[in-house]
Amino acid sequence: MFRSDLFQRIESITCGIRAAHFASLFLRELDIHELALADAWTPSRGPVPLLGGLHQFRPEWKRAALGRFDRVDATAGVLEEDTTGVTRRAQSSPLFGAVNVLTFELVHRHLQICSQPGHVGIGEIHEALLVAAASTTRLALESHFGDGRHSSGIIEHTQDLMAQASIASTPAAIPEPAQRLVSLDAFRGATMALMVLVNTPGDGDHTYAPLQHSQWNGWTITDVVFPSFLWIVGLAITLSLSNRLAAGIPRSRLLSQIFRRAAILYVLGLLIYAFPHFDLSTQRLMGVLQRIAICYLIASCIFLYTGVRGQILWIAGLLAGYWMMMTLIPVPGFGAGRLDVDGNFAHYIDRIVIGRHNYRSTKTWDPEGIISTLPSIATALFGIMAGHILRLKRDLAERTTWMFLIGNLLLAAGLICNIWLPINKKLWTSSFSLFMAGLDFVILAICIWLIDRQGYRRLTRPFVILGMNAITIYMISELLEELLTNIPVGDGSLRDWIYEHLFAPLASPVNASLLYAVAYTLLMFAIAYGMYRRKWFIKV
Numbered sequence: 001m002f003r004s005d006l007f008q009r010i011e012s013i014t015c016g017i018r019a020a021h022f023a024s025l026f027l028r029e030l031d032i033h034e035l036a037l038a039d040a041w042t043p044s045r046g047p048v049p050l051l052g053g054l055h056q057f058r059p060e061w062k063r064a065a066l067g068r069f070d071r072v073d074a075t076a077g078v079l080e081e082d083t084t085g086v087t088r089r090a091q092s093s094p095l096f097g098a099v100n101v102l103t104f105e106l107v108h109r110h111l112q113i114c115s116q117p118g119h120v121g122i123g124e125i126h127e128a129l130l131v132a133a134a135s136t137t138r139l140a141l142e143s144h145f146g147d148g149r150h151s152s153g154i155i156e157h158t159q160d161l162m163a164q165a166s167i168a169s170t171p172a173a174i175p176e177p178a179q180r181l182v183s184l185d186a187f188r189g190a191t192m193a194l195m196v197l198v199n200t201p202g203d204g205d206h207t208y209a210p211l212q213h214s215q216w217n218g219w220t221i222t223d224v225v226f227p228s229f230l231w232i233v234g235l236a237i238t239l240s241l242s243n244r245l246a247a248g249i250p251r252s253r254l255l256s257q258i259f260r261r262a263a264i265l266y267v268l269g270l271l272i273y274a275f276p277h278f279d280l281s282t283q284r285l286m287g288v289l290q291r292i293a294i295c296y297l298i299a300s301c302i303f304l305y306t307g308v309r310g311q312i313l314w315i316a317g318l319l320a321g322y323w324m325m326m327t328l329i330p331v332p333g334f335g336a337g338r339l340d341v342d343g344n345f346a347h348y349i350d351r352i353v354i355g356r357h358n359y360r361s362t363k364t365w366d367p368e369g370i371i372s373t374l375p376s377i378a379t380a381l382f383g384i385m386a387g388h389i390l391r392l393k394r395d396l397a398e399r400t401t402w403m404f405l406i407g408n409l410l411l412a413a414g415l416i417c418n419i420w421l422p423i424n425k426k427l428w429t430s431s432f433s434l435f436m437a438g439l440d441f442v443i444l445a446i447c448i449w450l451i452d453r454q455g456y457r458r459l460t461r462p463f464v465i466l467g468m469n470a471i472t473i474y475m476i477s478e479l480l481e482e483l484l485t486n487i488p489v490g491d492g493s494l495r496d497w498i499y500e501h502l503f504a505p506l507a508s509p510v511n512a513s514l515l516y517a518v519a520y521t522l523l524m525f526a527i528a529y530g531m532y533r534r535k536w537f538i539k540v
Helices: 002-030 037-041 059-071 076-090 094-114 127-147 151-162 182-199 221-246 251-274 288-305 308-328 345-353 373-390 396-417 430-453 461-467 470-486 494-506 509-533
Strands: none
Touching: 182 221, 182 430, 182 461, 182 470, 182 509, 221 251, 221 288, 221 373, 221 430, 251 288, 251 470, 288 308, 288 373, 288 470, 308 345, 308 373, 308 430, 373 396, 373 430, 396 430, 461 470, 461 509, 470 494, 470 509, 494 509
């Protein structure tokens, strides 16, 4: 009895090793040997979740596979012999009923693809079946060396794992990857279009009030642009880094990529404000891309090393800490709690730290200054929270509902905080961060519902195209504007000449200024469309 049981265990383990050997040969033959089969054997991991199911074994597949296997390539004999060996030895062990099926599923799938017209590439074979073979063998070894389950129980457990879908081995049944949310690109593109529009009026003295930043407290649609872009950056952090972490990329490698990207963004920001004179004595150190770089770097690090609860605590800490700094720390000559232009703590730090390297229009402080970057990091973290919601394995309608609900709660929180700490973009107050994050949640929820759920995509296509090269288009728009402003023509610049001769005669000053901005935005779209047609997608 003992000898029989021992021999059965040895036989089963031997068959498992041969099955894994077959899988490794097959992987080498398919030129996808990079697949980490060893991961499926790791005792610390659970069974590998399979993307497909297991067909019932069909005898005709066995005959067809073995009869036609010599048409695959020169190694057919080795593989056929090994396959037959696994099958023959597995007959006495019920465990390898599942391996038996997998073996011929793999052979059949290989022949099926190779026999297609035009010879479809071997790399298109679904890797889930290969991982399933390794998972089956791992379960066998665990049962004999671990919990002592009988082979028949392993078969049931393995078949349960593989029965998540019923038609995995045919090409048409391979599950498609989750589709990218078109609404996210549309929202990013619309934000970029509005950014270009408000940054390039024909005449800055004649502009509609909503297309100007709020003078101090309060907000306009123009004040929505930058926090929305930062919020989208945070959302993209969740979607991108989550996928990379799931793929097994170590955090140390991700960190190096994050630091590299942040450094590139910061240097590009310096370039925008240095061009075309490159006067380093007054070079602006903070700015739009610089703030994006800092927020991206810190928010990414927080995402990598904390969970959802930790990220919520970071948001609360940043907003509360900034609020206390602005209201409790005294400014020399002004005292504590001053929120006017000259007496607030954020601008005081800009004056003493940045000095001559502040924004040239304000000279003594920067709207993207040092201290006000703290709540802007919270804005990016709010975007990370939105990414967590979008990654939930729930129906799109449910996720959209949660986005809309959370957005309205944040709007209410921002308005309540406005009573004590006014909504102010130039100071990026905590109430401003809450309110704008809520607005972004609501806007994206509406976009998701209309574009991805209801299918209204045609009208948003220009914004989608802009959103695919957002940073590049921003760089082009800023550098071209500086270039036109610094090319002398007559008593003014080329930009002035274009506006005065082509746009000013067409309408009143405020409408002519708007026409120039619209034309400039359309020019940026034309550039983005040209890049899209040529499939030029520049990623930092």
